[in-house]
Amino acid sequence: MNNIVKGKKLDFSIADVNEVYEGPVGVLWEILMGEQIHVGGDKQTDIMAKKAGVNKNTSVLDVCSALGGPARHLAKKFGCRVTGLDATKKMVDEATKRTEKEGLAHLVTYKLGNALDMPFKAGSFDVVWGQDAWCYVTDKGRLINEARRVLKPGGIIAFTDWVQAGNMTDREWEDLNSFMAFPYMETIDGYEQLLKQAGFAIIEKEDMTPDFAKYCHIYQDRVRDELKSAIISQYGAEMFKAADNGLALWVKAADEGKAGWGRMIGRKV
Ligand SMILES: C[S@@+](CC[C@H](N)C(=O)[O-])C[C@H]1O[C@@H](n2cnc3c(N)ncnc32)[C@H](O)[C@@H]1O
Numbered sequence: 182m183n184n185i186v187k188g189k190k191l192d193f194s195i196a197d198v199n200e201v202y203e204g205p206v207g208v209l210w211e212i213l214m215g216e217q218i219h220v221g222g223d224k225q226t227d228i229m230a231k232k233a234g235v236n237k238n239t240s241v242l243d244v245c246s247a248l249g250g251p252a253r254h255l256a257k258k259f260g261c262r263v264t265g266l267d268a269t270k271k272m273v274d275e276a277t278k279r280t281e282k283e284g285l286a287h288l289v290t291y292k293l294g295n296a297l298d299m300p301f302k303a304g305s306f307d308v309v310w311g312q313d314a315w316c317y318v319t320d321k322g323r324l325i326n327e328a329r330r331v332l333k334p335g336g337i338i339a340f341t342d343w344v345q346a347g348n349m350t351d352r353e354w355e356d357l358n359s360f361m362a363f364p365y366m367e368t369i370d371g372y373e374q375l376l377k378q379a380g381f382a383i384i385e386k387e388d389m390t391p392d393f394a395k396y397c398h399i400y401q402d403r404v405r406d407e408l409k410s411a412i413i414s415q416y417g418a419e420m421f422k423a424a425d426n427g428l429a430l431w432v433k434a435a436d437e438g439k440a441g442w443g444r445m446i447g448r449k450v
Pocket residue numbers: 195198199202216217218219244245246247248249250251266267268269272294295296297311312313314317318319
């Protein structure tokens with residue numbers, strides 16, 4: 182059994198992340214979830230923005246910004262400035278194009294770079310933001326230290342992520358993480374520890390695992406019903422089978438409370 186052992190990681194790198202998000206799998210995520218590629222879409226973005234105190238005077242750094250869906254939504258709804266950071270050029274280019282098309286380039290910009298070595302000066306942002314993406318990052322402690330460095334004094338870190346919520350067999354751990362190209366998933370308690378070690382006061386620690394399971398079923402039903410023929414005609418039967426098998430693993434782990442989802446909010450002290 183893997184008793185949520187710290188330190189175990191799969192050997193995924195930025196090159197592997199790039200392969201996912203430059204290729205058909207990245208496109209499939211958008212087909213499944215929309216251009217906000219995270220569980221719960223704009224509703225979740227709004228909930229976290231309110232909790233993080235985002236308003237028109239806030240400068241937000243969205244770490245792992247992908248297509249920029251959340252960045253544009255935040256700018257439109259709250260009038261804030263948003264910088265998106267992402268390690269995949271295709272995502273940064275596409276996000277920039279969509280942002281210009283929507284006339285939001287005065288509020289939202291993007292930068293190509295690694296969350297582990299953020300290309301920003303210390304004390305640049307009011308809020309460091311992340312939605313369902315830090316599971317791809319190999320060293321979450323370093324990511325959180327970087328977040329603290331680029332935050333202004335008293336700044337807020339706010340993120341949701343896919344987490345390990347219960348004990349998994351080694352086989353389950355390998356299969357779940359490798360299907361997604363995650364080096365590993367943090368636990369909610371692990372995130373709390375990393376935040377405290379980096380110098381954040383915890384404002385919120387929320388386990389949303391039961392909701393995660395509901396969403397996993399919604400995504401599985403969409404793939405099996407609405408999207409099946411489109412996926413097969415565009416990407417082939419093998420791709421459909423791989424996606425369906427992988428999702429089935431995740432649905433099972435979510436139903437059993439082994440794979441989950443959480444929200445963390447902290448203040449730089
Ligand atoms: C699930 S998507 C993010 C979704 C986005 N947060 C949203 O809500 O729409 C994952 C993104 O993380 C990016 N990524 C993964 N590891 C990264 C890293 N170390 N540094 C920067 N970006 C990374 C990928 O390129 C990809 O665009």
